[in-house]
Amino acid sequence: MSLNPVTRHREHCSETRAHMSEYLDGELEPSALAAAERHVRWCPSCGRMLANLRRTIGGLRRLGDQQTPVDEPR
């Protein structure tokens, strides 16, 4: 891991983003979960990305609740 704080921050961003799906699926181990939560608390970009990804998955689940696809040809 780099000693340069900017590089280190970006490494944390990359690491967190690579595991956002597992984070939202509740599949991260406690230590990894704590690290991800710590990072998104003070990184606005990753915080926004996580919030938007959560909304995206919420939208997909709502699609599954529809009796027919929303854009089904009539």
Added chain:
Amino acid sequence: MTVLAAAPPMPTAADDDEERLLVRARDGDQEAFNQLAGRYSTRLWRTLYRITRDCEAAHDAVQEALIRAWQNIDRFEGRSRFYTWLTRIGINEAYRGLRRPTEESLDVDDQVGQRIPTWGSRPDEIFESREFVAAVERALGELPLDYRTAVTLRDVEGLSAAEAAEVLEIGERALKSRLHRGRMALRGKLDDYFKEGYV
């Protein structure tokens, strides 16, 4: 970073009923098979429509899948749910009708340092609206096939990662990789949707 393994789902009364129908169907009882098919054919059509984006192709794939499932019901060993097995047959049928691009790339727009727009200031109702859900459906339809299929099975149909991997006959790690990249690409497409001011 390490991940936890998901616990297997507990069997339900519906599972027991399904098991009884399966036993009868394996013994050649077509009525029992028809009951099973009736439970899942609409759901299977929805899944295959989302993958093919073609109403007729999805319908044809469902019909072929049901015929093949009936012809091969004695080979169903019950190691997976019947719906998982039927979906695997249906997806194989649907893929057969699609001209599959090989190694179709997916440009995931998540570079570190790039500005990420906020959606959070919008009220919750926006994310429950038909317009937002329709935008998600459109964005899903634009994903490359492998990613679209992984996201559809896991997030839209609610299969577990293990079930979705089994349907696609790939490892769970590969499924999760497709799922994550697909979700991230969708998020990027929806950034564009909000940027364009539709909501």
